[in-house]
Amino acid sequence: MKSKILLKALFFSVFFTWNFCSYAQVLTSTQIDSVVEKTLKTFDVPGIAVAIVKDGKLIHAKGYGVRSIKTNKPVDENTLFGVASNTKAFTAAALGMLVDEHKITWDTKVTDVIPEFKMYDPYVTSEFTIRDLLTHRSGLGLGAGDLMIWPDSSNVTKAQLIHNLRFLKPVSSFRTKFDYDNLMYIVAGEIVTRVAKMPYEDFIETRIIQPLGMTKTAASWYRLKDRGNVIDGHAPYQGKLIPVGLSFGEVANAAGGIYSNVVDMSKWITAMIDGGKYGDNLSKRLFSSSVANELWSPQTIISGGSPYNTHFTAYGLGWFLSDVDGYFQATHTGGLSGIVTQITILPELKLGIIVLTNQQSGAAFNAITNTIKDGYFKVKNQDRIKQYNDSRLAREKDADAVVSKIWNDITLEQKNNNQTKPKETNY
Numbered sequence: 001m002k003s004k005i006l007l008k009a010l011f012f013s014v015f016f017t018w019n020f021c022s023y024a025q026v027l028t029s030t031q032i033d034s035v036v037e038k039t040l041k042t043f044d045v046p047g048i049a050v051a052i053v054k055d056g057k058l059i060h061a062k063g064y065g066v067r068s069i070k071t072n073k074p075v076d077e078n079t080l081f082g083v084a085s086n087t088k089a090f091t092a093a094a095l096g097m098l099v100d101e102h103k104i105t106w107d108t109k110v111t112d113v114i115p116e117f118k119m120y121d122p123y124v125t126s127e128f129t130i131r132d133l134l135t136h137r138s139g140l141g142l143g144a145g146d147l148m149i150w151p152d153s154s155n156v157t158k159a160q161l162i163h164n165l166r167f168l169k170p171v172s173s174f175r176t177k178f179d180y181d182n183l184m185y186i187v188a189g190e191i192v193t194r195v196a197k198m199p200y201e202d203f204i205e206t207r208i209i210q211p212l213g214m215t216k217t218a219a220s221w222y223r224l225k226d227r228g229n230v231i232d233g234h235a236p237y238q239g240k241l242i243p244v245g246l247s248f249g250e251v252a253n254a255a256g257g258i259y260s261n262v263v264d265m266s267k268w269i270t271a272m273i274d275g276g277k278y279g280d281n282l283s284k285r286l287f288s289s290s291v292a293n294e295l296w297s298p299q300t301i302i303s304g305g306s307p308y309n310t311h312f313t314a315y316g317l318g319w320f321l322s323d324v325d326g327y328f329q330a331t332h333t334g335g336l337s338g339i340v341t342q343i344t345i346l347p348e349l350k351l352g353i354i355v356l357t358n359q360q361s362g363a364a365f366n367a368i369t370n371t372i373k374d375g376y377f378k379v380k381n382q383d384r385i386k387q388y389n390d391s392r393l394a395r396e397k398d399a400d401a402v403v404s405k406i407w408n409d410i411t412l413e414q415k416n417n418n419q420t421k422p423k424e425t426n427y
Contacts, residue, residue, distance in 0.1 A: 026375045026376055027371070027372060027375040029059075029060050029062070032050065032052075032060055032062075032368075032372065033062070033064075035367075035368060035371050035372075035385075036048055036050055036062075036064045036368055037064060038385055039364050039367050039368055039385060040064060040065050040364075042364075042367075042385050042389050043359070043361040043363055043364040043367075043389070043392070044236070044241060044359065044361070045065065045234075045357050045358070045359040045361060045364045046065050046066050046067075046068065046069050046234050046241065046358055046359060047063065047064065047065035047066050047067055047068075047074075047075035047079070047231055047357070047358045047359075048063070048064045048065055048075065048355065048356065048357045048358075048364065048365075048368070049061075049062070049063045049064070049075055049076075049077060049079055049081065049261065049262045049354075049355075049356045050062060050064070050262060050353075050354065050355050050356075050368060051077070051262035051263065051265065051266045051352075051353075051354040052351070052352070052353055052354075052372065053266050053269055053270050053273070053350075053351065053352035053353075053354075054349075054350060054351050054352075055350045056270060056273075056274070056350065058263070058266045058270075061077040061262050061263050061266065062076075062077055062262075063075030063076040063077055063078075063079050063262075067079055067229070067230070067231045067232065067358065068231060068232035068234075068243055068358075069232075069234065069241060069243060070232065070243055075231065075358075076229070077261065077262055077263050078216060078229055078261050078263060079229050079230070079231060079261055080216060080224065080227075080229060080230045080231070080259050080260065080261050081230075081231050081259065081260070081261065081339060081341060081356040081357075081358065082221065082233075082246065082256070082257075082258070082259050082334075082336045082339050082341075083256075083258050083259070083260050083265065083334050083341050083343075083356070084256040084333075084334025084335050084336045084339060084340070084341055085182075085255065085256045085332060085333065085334035085335065086256075086258070086265075086332050086333075086334040086341055086342075086343050087253070087254065087255065087256045087257055087258040087334070088134075088185050088254075088255060088256070088318040088332065089272075089295075089318035089319055089332060089343075090204055090208055090258060090268075090318075091134075091185055091188050091189055091192070091200075091204075091254045091255075091318060092134050092188075092295055092317040092318030092319075093208060093276075093286065093287060093291075093295065093318070094192050094196075094200075094203055094204060094207065094208065095130060095134070095188060095191065095192060095317075096287045096288075096291035096292075096294065096295060096317070097207060097286065097287050097291070098192065098195050098196060099291060099294075100287055100288050100290075100291055103195050103196075104130060104191070104195055105130075106129065106130055106131040106294065106317075107129045107130070107131055108129060108130050109126070109127070109128065109129055110128045110129065110130065110132075110133065110187065110191070111125065111126065111128070113130075113191050113194050113195060114162065114187065114190060114191065114194065116162060116163070117162060117165070117187065118163075118165065118166040119138070119139075119165055119166060119168075119170075120165075120166060120167070120168060120169050120170055121139075121170065121174070123174070124138070124139065124170070124174045125166075127174070130188070130191060131299065131317070132175070132184070133184040133185065133187055133188040133191070134184070134185070134188060134299075134317045134318060135299040135300045135315055135316075135317065136178050136179055136180050136181050136184075136300055136315055137174070137175045137176070137177065137178060137179075137299075137300045138170070138174065138179075138181055138184055139170030139171065139172050139173060139174045139175075139176075139177070139179075140168055140170055140171065140179060140181055140183075141170075141171040141172075141179055142179045142180055142181075143180065143181075143182070144168050144171075144179070144181065144183070145161075145164065145165070145168050145182075145183045146182055146183070148160075148161055148164065148183075149161070149182065149183075149186070149249065149251055149252045149255075150247070151247055151337055152247050152249060153247060153249030153250070153251040153252050154247075154248075154249040154251075156249075156251055157251065158186065158190060158251050161183065161186060161251060162186075162187060162190065165183065165187075178300045178301070178302045178315060182252065182255040182256070183255075185254050185255035185256075186251065186252055186254050186255050188254055189253060189254020189255070190254075192204075192254070200219070200253060200254050201219035201220060201223060201250075201253055201257075202219075204219045204258070205218065205219050205223070207286075208268075208286060209264075211278070211284070211286065212264075212267045212268060212271055212278055212286075213267055214260065214264035214265075214267055214268065215264070216260065216261055216263075216264050217258065217259065217260040217261070217264045217265075218258070218259050218260075219253055219257055219258055220248070220250055220253045220257040220258070220259070221246070221248045221257075221259050222248060222250065224259055230259070231339070231358040232244075232246070232338070232358060233245075233246055233336060233337050233338020233339045233358055233359075233360070234338045234358055234359045234360075235337070235338045235359070235360055241359065243338070244337045244338035245337070246336065246337060246338070246339075247336070247337060256334060256336065261356075262354045262356060265343065265354045265356075266352065266354060269343060269345055269352035269354065270352065271286055272292075272330070272345055272347075272352075273345060273347050273350055273351075273352060275289050275292040275293075276288065276289065276291065276292045294316075294317060295316055295317045295318060295319060296316050296317075296319060296321060296328075296330050296347075297316055297317075298312070298314030298315070298316060298321055299314065299315055299316055299317065300314060300315045301313075301314050302314055302315060302320070306322065306324060307370060307382075307384075307387075308324040308325045308373075308377070309323075309324070309325055309326070310322050310323055310324055311323050316330070318332070319331065319332055320332055320333075324346070324373070324377075325377045325379075327346050327348050327349060328346070328347060328348055329344065329345065329346055330344075330345045330347070331343060331344040331345065333362065333365070335360065335362070337360075338358065338359065338360055339356075339357065339358055339359075339360065340357055340359070340360050340361065340362050340364075340365060341354075341355065341356045341357065341365065342354075342355045342362075342365040342366070342369055344369050344373070346373070346376075349376060351376060353368075353369050353372050353373070355368050355369055361392070363388035363389065363391065363392045364388075366384070366388055367384045367385045367387075367388045367389075370382075370384045371384050371385075
């Protein structure tokens, strides 16, 4: 039966969006508390942490709810979550630092660094660049090859994963279509390892995490110095939440391995808002202004909607890019089993929002983020929580119908094969 529930979960995405009431001004911390508490209840999320950076200062950082329904210990601003695909921005920045050092360019061929790299099409193999690794335009379909790393990556090595790329058939022409891809970011991490001549995780920690003073953060769960304040992931099962096991395989670290909290992540997004600068009087740099501009330059066009007056949506290098209500926005979401996260930056407003959750409802983080954004945009009379809850319920109804049809087809096939009962654990 659990496999049936997991099948249903595959039909959900973390790309939902949201708000709470008729606020037409910047929300106070008390109002944010109210929004988050209502979000916890509406979407049945055990725990959430939220941080807001404005004008270079951390103006709100707080945890809500519990880390795990097994312990009921509270979430606070230092509680650690897997930030999942929000790691991709770190990977892109790491490559940018190597570009600054003239060790590579964005358009260095992957085979110049990893000679054994091979895609299905020989032309694609020969032309594939570091930029292509970061922009989800390889020609592979959405999530191609992810079963090598999800739900458990402990049975595959990085060398095996890179070797297996040659067997994945493309579904679109090279560089023509956006299809989200985790495997290419794993290859990107291997580029960092080979060019920097140190493990990817060491580079991320010594060149980004430690300089920014992200003292509780690590490049993977195994590298955490203290696991005493870490969440459990949760997922709905037979109408109620259950804790779900987390995968701690190291192969996919460059695509989604970092563990952090909202206080530490606020330091990261502050540096991004400041174009890579940090420290007293912004006297130090992680990377150049040229790299900062490249990270946030559109590379792959994306079709998509928005609750705001949006004219373009694209993917940069490790970031989703768009315009919202006349302002440039860089954002990303992340998802692991039972965890979803979101980071949103509006650099012209010097505003950054971090929402980390321990339940796989993307509607929850979007409700909070968009409610906060609405306060800055002076948007009135938008109940984002209701909006996203209505959308969620409609999607659940559609997913139920799809899963029911699939399960009926499985049952019929097994009956035709003289199996009177579906072997649900096989699916």
